[in-house]
Amino acid sequence: MTDFSPREIVSELDRFIVGQTDAKRAVSIALRNRWRRQQLEGSLREEVLPKNILMIGPTGVGKTEIARRLAKLANAPFLKVEATKFTEVGYVGRDVEQIVRDLVEVAIAQVRERKRKDVQARAQLAAEERVLDALVGANASSATRESFRKKLRAGELNDKEIEIETQSSGGGMPMFEIPGMPGAQMGAISIGDIFGKLGGRSKTRRLTVESSHEILINEESDKLLDTEQLTLEAISAVENNGIVFLDEIDKICARDGRVGGDVSREGVQRDLLPLIEGTTVSTKHGAVKTDHILFIASGAFHVAKPSDLLPELQGRLPIRVELQALTRDDMRRILTEPEASLIKQYVALMQTEGVTLDITDNAIDALADVAVAVNSTVENIGARRLQTVMERVLDEISFTAPDRNGETIRVDADFVQKHVGDLAKNADLSRFIL
């Protein structure tokens, strides 16, 4: 949970996402409201429900990115699901509860990662003992052991091979789901757990000292972690902090009921409703209340309109924000401004080969122009177009970079034109390539 003010949250999001101020504002208020709720005492705290958000806007303009960055900022368990997934053949009503189960798994991984850091020092020592056991045997004299310890710490034994016994993670029993009985896979997992506990899941591996390091530290930290406490914390994180991003919600608007083998779209909305209104879902880690999970639904709403959603669902998504289609200037900014912008990524990647990319301002103009042109002639896929265009422009450099160590390559408007200009003008060709 972060105690950033809405203004601070927006400016954090500004580091990664260009424009879309309304959406940033809406999510920042939603996040702050969670913090406010946590400050409340007693029964009032239970009464305050999140104001879920409906993001409306074309594809590739930053909807998912805003939600994802928000979750990262808040250290919140986050899950993105396509609503249309539940209309596919083979899905039945209760499957939507899988969303919550998956979110719990995300939270457990997150909490484990955080807690591993707390026990890292102790885990490090325990891991060292295991490496020493493998190197000199458990019965070696303490003098030998200490001399090896010294060498180990100095990194002199990094390349030496050792044999260690590791727990194979999760492998054991395959998970399966019984058609028509979504909850049934839980049984399979617990059988797997039981077999796991009976032993027989560890295996001996041959590794260098260096590569065994991370595996051993993770294993030793997991031994030090209190799994029960970890699960409780993860469930609490989901219940109070969880964020679910429901993409393509417009595609489950009721139009024609049952199509082929699809579960009716309205049916999916009805299934989703209890989750959003607040229900208790049983997971293999325990019951999870969904009342305070924040749902951010999103869709382009080209054909269906938000008013085509079930009235109850509309009521549960009270905050509406529209995201704008990206202009040429936005494209330009997306290429350069965000902290890990595409340009910065490519420059850094080429640097690893000893090649310096000098991308001029007019090259960036040209890239933005091409992206806008192809978006308008072929299909508007928003900022995602920049990736295909960039990849094409830098294709040759990417391929030959290892042979050009030490060179500085200048990429200007002419360079961009030469590599994609003709393609961009030819709609048929760009359909396949850009």
Ligand SMILES: Nc1ncnc2c1ncn2[C@@H]1O[C@H](COP(=O)(O)OP(=O)(O)OP(=O)(O)O)[C@@H](O)[C@H]1O
């Ligand atoms: N406004 C923006 N600023 C920076 N990057 C952006 C912006 N819009 C999109 N992008 C980049 O484009 C890619 C696609 O964006 P995103 O996943 O957010 O699309 P979306 O709007 O959720 O579309 P969809 O509904 O199809 O998933 C991401 O890699 C994202 O970083």
